[in-house]
Each structure stands twice: as structure tokens, then as C-alpha cells.
Amino acid sequence: MTIKFDNLDALISGYVAGSLPLPLHVMMASQLELSGQHRSLVRALEAAAGNDLEELSPVAVSKRDETLAQIFKSDEDGSGQGETSTQCDVMPSALVGFTGFSVNDIPWKTKLPGFKEFDLGTVDGCEVSLFWIRPGRTVPMHKHEGKELSLILQGAFTDERGVFARGDISIADENVEHRPTADMSAPCIGFAVTDGPQRLSGSFKQRIGDILGAY
Amino acid sequence: MSTELQREFAVLTERVATSRDRQAFAQLFDYFAPRLKSYLRSLNMNDNAAEDLTQEVMVVLWQKAHLYDASKSSLSTWLFRVARNRRIDAVRRDKSAQLDPDEPLLQPSAVQPVDELIDADQRDERVQEAMASLPQEQLELVRQAFFLGLSHSQISERTGLPLGTVKSRIRLAFGRLRRALENDALVDTEF
Numbered sequence: 001m002t003i004k005f006d007n008l009d010a011l012i013s014g015y016v017a018g019s020l021p022l023p024l025h026v027m028m029a030s031q032l033e034l035s036g037q038h039r040s041l042v043r044a045l046e047a048a049a050g051n052d053l054e055e056l057s058p059v060a061v062s063k064r065d066e067t068l069a070q071i072f073k074s075d076e077d078g079s080g081q082g083e084t085s086t087q088c089d090v091m092p093s094a095l096v097g098f099t100g101f102s103v104n105d106i107p108w109k110t111k112l113p114g115f116k117e118f119d120l121g122t123v124d125g126c127e128v129s130l131f132w133i134r135p136g137r138t139v140p141m142h143k144h145e146g147k148e149l150s151l152i153l154q155g156a157f158t159d160e161r162g163v164f165a166r167g168d169i170s171i172a173d174e175n176v177e178h179r180p181t182a183d184m185s186a187p188c189i190g191f192a193v194t195d196g197p198q199r200l201s202g203s204f205k206q207r208i209g210d211i212l213g214a215y
Numbered sequence: 216m217s218t219e220l221q222r223e224f225a226v227l228t229e230r231v232a233t234s235r236d237r238q239a240f241a242q243l244f245d246y247f248a249p250r251l252k253s254y255l256r257s258l259n260m261n262d263n264a265a266e267d268l269t270q271e272v273m274v275v276l277w278q279k280a281h282l283y284d285a286s287k288s289s290l291s292t293w294l295f296r297v298a299r300n301r302r303i304d305a306v307r308r309d310k311s312a313q314l315d316p317d318e319p320l321l322q323p324s325a326v327q328p329v330d331e332l333i334d335a336d337q338r339d340e341r342v343q344e345a346m347a348s349l350p351q352e353q354l355e356l357v358r359q360a361f362f363l364g365l366s367h368s369q370i371s372e373r374t375g376l377p378l379g380t381v382k383s384r385i386r387l388a389f390g391r392l393r394r395a396l397e398n399d400a401l402v403d404t405e406f
Contacts, residue, residue, distance in 0.1 A: 009389040010360070010367065018299035019364025025303060040396045041389075043288075044342045045361045050292030051343070052362045054220075058249030059256055059265075067248070067270050068241060074274045075235075 008169060012038055016045040021124035023193045024208070026098040027151050027169065030191065033092035034153070035167030090154045095191060099130070103154075103189065108132055115139045126208070127194045133157065133182035141178040146195030147208040148172045155188035157181060225285035232280035243290075244273055251298055257363065258302070268305055272298045345395030353388035356381055 014020040015028035032039055061067060089096075090103040099120060101107075108116035114134035121128065133139055135155070141148070149171050156165035157180035164170045164180075172178045182188035195208050227243050230236035248269050255265035275297050276283075283293050346354060359365045359373070367385065371378040 009385065013357075013360035014364055014366075016299075016361040017364030018303050022303065022307065041393055044345070044392065044396055046296060047288065047292050047342045048346055048358075049362050050289050050295045052358065053250055053254055053295050054291050056250050056253040056257070059253040061248045061252055061266060061269065062262075064245075064248075067266075067273075068237075068244060071240075071244075071270065071274050071277050072237060074277065 008038065011169075012042055012045070016042060016049060021126050021208075022098070023123050023126045023128045024149070026094050027149060027191060027193055029094035030092035030153075031151055031167060031169055033094060034151075037167065090189065092153075095153075106130060106132075112139060113137075125195070129192050131188075131190050131192055133180065133188040135182050135184045135187055138179055138181040141172070141180060146173070148178070148192060148194045149208065150190045150192045153189045153191060155186040156183040157188045157190075158183070221285075221289045221291070224290040225283075228276070228280050228283050228285070228290055231277065232283070240277055243276065247276075247291075247294055248273055251294065254295075254298065255302065260302075264305075268298070268301055271301050271305075275301070341395060345392050348395065349388050349391060353384045353391075356384050357388040357392075360385060 011020070011024065011028055015025060018025070020028065031037075032042060091099075091101075096102050099106075099118075101118075106118050108118050108130075111117050114137035116132040118130040119128075120130070131150075133155075149169055150164070152164050152166050152168050152170070154166060156163055158164075159178060159180045161170075163183075180188070193208070224243065224246075227236075227239040230239040231243070251269045251272055252265045255268055256262070260268065272294060276294065283290060288296075349357070356370055356374070356376075359370050360367075365373065367381050368378060370376075370385075371381045374381070
């Protein structure tokens with residue numbers, strides 16, 4: 001079940017434009033692999049961006065012939081990479097690429113009984129982690145001053161806002177009493193991104209809330 | 216955008232893919248390179264960086280033309296996605312240079328992994344209709360969001376419009392776009 005609590009339009013725009021901090025870009029790319037919910041809108045906006053590209057006034061490239069010659073020469077480097085597999089396991093391929101782990105080799109650290117976490121540290125000013133909640137377990141999620149976005153990868157959790165299942169993005173902030181309970185069906189695994197400390201202290205970086213248009 | 220032009224691009228790309236046709240590629244280069252450069256400049260890249268990245272994107276076209284599928288998207292859209300992903304890659308490279316260059320997210324082939332339900336011509340038509348149906352005041356703001364990647368408050372600063380106005384116009388515009396696309400999404404939204 002998908003319940004629409006929050007408006008993801010700003011996240012979608014930022015994804016299409018390529019202007020999100022990397023962890024949020026990865027989250028959106030992963031979401032698009034998991035669920036068809038926003039796919040047509042994203043494809044449509046990308047198509048519109050393609051049209052916009054055509055309509056820009058061209059700016060001359062300085063060394064046309066030289067550049068062309070270099071491009072043709074690039075053949076000889078033989079940098080043919082293999083195709084990326086697009087099969088979607090628990091972890092979408094965008095997330096496997098970003099974290100370097102597939103679901104079975106994540107080096108979890110137990111934080112509380114029934115609650116494990118893998119901390120990926122700060123990337124592009126965001127705190128990034130994966131979490132694992134035992135079926136039926138209720139965990140007090142750490143309270144954040146900023147926004148906390150979680151993409152559910154497996155299982156589901158319920159909190160006072162409702163149910164979040166695979167492919168759903170939960171957006172919680174300091175106003176949400178965030179005590180998710182994992183469903184009985186399977187452990188709940190998710191990818192979480194929050195504002196990092198330097199972002200909170202008013203750096204030049206945009207805060208997630210600003211990106212989402214929440215302020 | 217003319218469908219005719221897109222067909223021509225598709226034919227040229229096909230020739231690049233199948234017979235390594237340099238003349239066909241040069242035609243595509245002459246059309247797209249100056250526009251890609253223009254796009255990257257509008258994102259505040261300096262001239263050199265914009266040219267380097269433009270070249271990178273055109274290298275992708277030269278080497279991976281066989282991955283382009285004209286039934287899924289226009290070449291402009293495909294190149295836009297490649298440019299967007301390469302720019303994210305370039306920013307990361309500048310910052311730390313520790314990412315794996317083979318990272319799937321940054322590979323051009325990974326930009327369209329999901330199934331496409333309607334073909335490109337149909338979608339383009341529908342998008343264009345939906346876009347055309349937006350009032351100019353909404354369209355301009357939405358473009359700044361998804362094409363230039365500006366946040367609501369940045370758009371408010373740039374346009375001098377109150378933040379609340381920016382938000383409500385963008386919300387209205389997205390509502391319309393979603394409704395216009397609903398028919399595509401019949402299967403797609405069932406999750």
C-alpha cells in the first residue's frame with residue numbers, strides 16, 4: 001500500500017535536473033527501479049528536458065575538428081565496459097553501485113536488539129546509512145533536527161502516519177514522533193539519508209528541507 | 216521539437232552504431248555539442264569545463280550509439296540524461312576522485328534500466344500537450360526546477376516572486392502533468 005504523505009515533486013525535479021546531493025540522487029534512482037509510481041512523470045520531465053536542450057541557443061565549441069578527431073580516436077582506447085545488469089534484487093542496482101554492497105554482504109552493526117545499522121558516513125553533506133529492523137520490532141529512530149528520508153527496500157514498517165513498504169519513501173522531520181514497527185512478514189531494510197551536521201550549521205549547502213521545498 | 220528532426224537523428228545514430236559513420240557523427244556533433252555546451256554553461260560551468268564535459272558526452276554517443284533505442288526516447292533526451300549523469304560524475308571526481316569509474320549509477324547504460332511502457336513518439340506528444348496546457352507562469356517555474364535544478368527558494372530569489380507563490384504554481388503544474396500522464400501510468404502505478 002502506498003500512502004501519499006509528502007510531496008515528492010521537488011525530489012523528482014531535482015533528480016531529473018541532476019541537482020540533488022548524490023545520496024538523494026541514488027535514493028530517487030533506486031526508488032524508480034523499485035516502483036512504477038513516479039516513473040512516467042520522471043520520463044516525461046526528462047523528455048521535456050530533452051526538448052529544452054534543443055531549444056537552447058547553441059554556444060560554439062572552440063576546436064571542433066580537433067575535438068572530433070579526439071572522439072574518433074577514443075575508439076582505440078577500447079574502453080568498452082560490460083553492460084550493467086538491470087535485474088532488481090532487494091537492493092536496486094543504483095544502490096549496490098553507490099554502497100558497494102549487495103544485501104547479503106552489508107557489514108551491519110547491531111545498535112539495539114533487533115535493530116542493525118550500517119553507517120556510510122557523510123556524503124555530499126548528508127548522513128547516509130542502511131538500517132535493518134527485526135520483524136515485529138519497534139525502534140525509536142534517532143530524532144533529527146532536519147529531514148530524514150528513508151527508502152524501504154524490503155518488508156514494511158508502520159508508524160503513526162501509516163504503512164511504508166518496498167519502494168515507498170518516508171519523509172520524517174522533528175515533528176514526527178518516529179517510532180516505526182517492522183511488519184511481521186520480513187525484516188524491514190531501508191536506506192536513510194539525513195542532513196549532516198555541517199549542513200545543519202548553515203553551510204552553503206542546501207538543506208534537504210530546502211531541496212524538498214518544505215520551508 | 217520536430218518529430219522529423221528526431222527521425223533524422225535516429226537514422227544518423229544508427230549509421231554511427233552500425234558502420235562507424237564519421238560524417239553522420241559529425242552532423243550530430245554539430246547539432247548537439249553547441250547545445251550541450253550551452254546547457255552546461257547555464258548550470259554555471261566555466262567554458263573549459265563545459266567543453267570537456269561536452270566532449271565526454273559526445274564520446275559516449277560515439278562509443279555507445281548501439282545502446283540508443285529510438286523507440287524509447289528522443290536522442291536529445293538520451294543525451295540530456297548522459298550529460299546530467301556525467302556532470303554528477305564530474306562533480307564527484309573533483310571532490311574526492313575515489314569513486315569507482317564503473318559505478319553503475321554513472322554509466323550511461325544504466326540511465327534507462329526500467330521498462331518503458333509507451334513509445335517515445337507517443338510520450339513526446341503527450342508531454343508536449345501537457346506542457347503546452349500549462350499557463351506560462353507555471354511552465355517557466357517548473358522548467359527552472361527540473362531543467363536547471365533550482366529549489367523553490369532559489370526560484371523565488373531569482374524571480375522575485377514570494378516563496379508561497381512559487382510553491383503553489385509548481386504544485387499546480389505538477390498536478391496537471393501527473394493527470395495528463397495518468398493514461399500512460401495505468402499499469403505503471405499499480406505497485
